[in-house]
Amino acid sequence: xxxxxxxxxxxxxxxxxxxxxxxxxxxxxxxxxxxxxxxxxxxxxxxxxxxxxxxxxxxxxxxxxxxxxxxxxxxxxxxxxxxxxxxxxxxxxxxxxxxxxxxxxxxxxxxxxxxxxxxxxxxxxxxxxxxxxxxxxxxxxxxxxxxxxxxxxxxxxxxxxxxxxxxxxxxxxxxxxxxxxxxxxxxxxxxxxxxxxxxxxxxxxxxxxxxxxxxxxxxxxxxxxxxxxxxxxxxxxxxxxxxxxxxxxxxxxxxxxxxxxxxxxxxxxxxxxxxxxxxxxxxxxxxxxxxxxxxxxxxxxxxxxxxxxxxxxxxxxxxxxxxxxxxxxxx
Ligand code: CP
Ligand code: NVA
Numbered sequence: 001x002x003x004x005x006x007x008x009x010x011x012x013x014x015x016x017x018x019x020x021x022x023x024x025x026x027x028x029x030x031x032x033x034x035x036x037x038x039x040x041x042x043x044x045x046x047x048x049x050x051x052x053x054x055x056x057x058x059x060x061x062x063x064x065x066x067x068x069x070x071x072x073x074x075x076x077x078x079x080x081x082x083x084x085x086x087x088x089x090x091x092x093x094x095x096x097x098x099x100x101x102x103x104x105x106x107x108x109x110x111x112x113x114x115x116x117x118x119x120x121x122x123x124x125x126x127x128x129x130x131x132x133x134x135x136x137x138x139x140x141x142x143x144x145x146x147x148x149x150x151x152x153x154x155x156x157x158x159x160x161x162x163x164x165x166x167x168x169x170x171x172x173x174x175x176x177x178x179x180x181x182x183x184x185x186x187x188x189x190x191x192x193x194x195x196x197x198x199x200x201x202x203x204x205x206x207x208x209x210x211x212x213x214x215x216x217x218x219x220x221x222x223x224x225x226x227x228x229x230x231x232x233x234x235x236x237x238x239x240x241x242x243x244x245x246x247x248x249x250x251x252x253x254x255x256x257x258x259x260x261x262x263x264x265x266x267x268x269x270x271x272x273x274x275x276x277x278x279x280x281x282x283x284x285x286x287x288x289x290x291x292x293x294x295x296x297x298x299x300x301x302x303x304x305x306x307x308x309x310x311x312x313x314x315x316x317x318x319x320x321x322x323x324x325x326x327x328x329x330x331x
Pocket of ligand 2: 130167168169232233235236237273274275
C-alpha cells in the first residue's frame with residue numbers, strides 16, 4: 001500500500017515508519033527540483049497555517065514561511081509576546097481556537113507535551129518545530145543532505161554526534177538513525193548521554209532495521225571511520241546561562257576541530273543544525289570568548305567553513321523538507 005500522511009501530525013519521528021520517512025525525503029527532493037527549476041507548486045492555495053514560536057528561530061521560521069507561501073498558503077506568525085497562549089489562555093483552549101481558523105499549526109517551544117496537546121485538541125495537523133526533547137523536521141534536512149552526498153541508501157552510514165548527546169537534536173538523530181538503519185554514535189561525557197528509555201526504544205527499532213546504536217565517551221575512537229560528523233551548541237535554548245561553565249569544563253574534549261575530523265573517513269562530511277558558536281562575530285560568541293577564552297566552542301572556524309562542511313546545504317534543505325511535511329499532511 002502507498003504511503004498516505006494526509007491529516008497526520010509530525011510530532012516526533014518515533015511515530016513514523018521508515019517507509020513514511022523515505023516518502024517525505026523523496027517528496028523533499030521533488031520540491032527541491034521544482035524550486036530550483038522555477039516550477040510553480042501552489043498546491044495548497046486557500047489554506048492557512050499558524051506558526052507559534054516560544055523560542056527564537058531563523059531557519060525553522062523561514063522554512064515554514066517560505067515553504068507555506070511557495071505552496072500558496074497564508075501564514076500567520078505568533079511570537080511568545082503576541083498571542084494569549086500561555087499567560088492568559090491554556091494550550092488546550094488555544095488549540096480549539098486555532099483549529100477553527102487554520103489548516104495546520106507549527107509549534108516551537110519547551111515541552112513536548114504542549115505540541116502533543118496542540119495536536120490532540122486542535123483536530124488539524126501539528127508540526128513540531130523543536131521542543132526540549134526533539135527536533136524532527138531538522139532530521140529530514142539532515143538525512144536529505146547525507147543522501148545528496150552519499151546516495152539515497154543511508155543504511156550502514158556511520159554518523160557520530162559530539163557534545164551534549166541528550167539534547168533535542170541528538171535525541172532525534174538517534175531516532176532517525178535507528179529508523180533508517182544507520183550506525184549512530186552518541187559521543188560525549190557520561191553526564192550528557194541520552195536517556196536510557198530512549199536508547200532502549202531506539203535499540204528495539206534498530207533490531208528491525210539493522211541500525212547500530214552506540215554510546216561512548218572516547219572522541220577519537222568514535223570518529224574513526226565516520227561518514228558524518230555532527231555537533232550542536234553546548235547550551236540549548238531555555239537552559240540557564242550558568243550552565244556554560246559546567247558544559248565547557250566537561251565538553252572541551254568533544255569540540256569538533258581539524259584533529260577530530262582527521263580521525264573520520266577522508267570522505268566524511270560535517271553537519272551542524274545551526275546556529276553555531278564558532279567565532280566572535282556574534283554577541284554570544286564574543287561573550288563566550290571574553291568569559292571563557294574560547295574562540296569557537298563546539299566547532300572551530302576551519303571546520304565549519306572547511307571543504308567537508310555541508311552546513312549551509314543542510315540549512316537550505318530545511319525549507320524543501322518542511323515544505324514536504326506540510327504538503328504531505330495537508331493535501
Ligand atoms: N536549526 C534550526 O532549527 O535553526 P533555527 O533555530 O534558526 O530555527
Ligand atoms: N539544541 C539546540 C538546537 C537549535 C536548533 C537548541 O535547542 O537550542
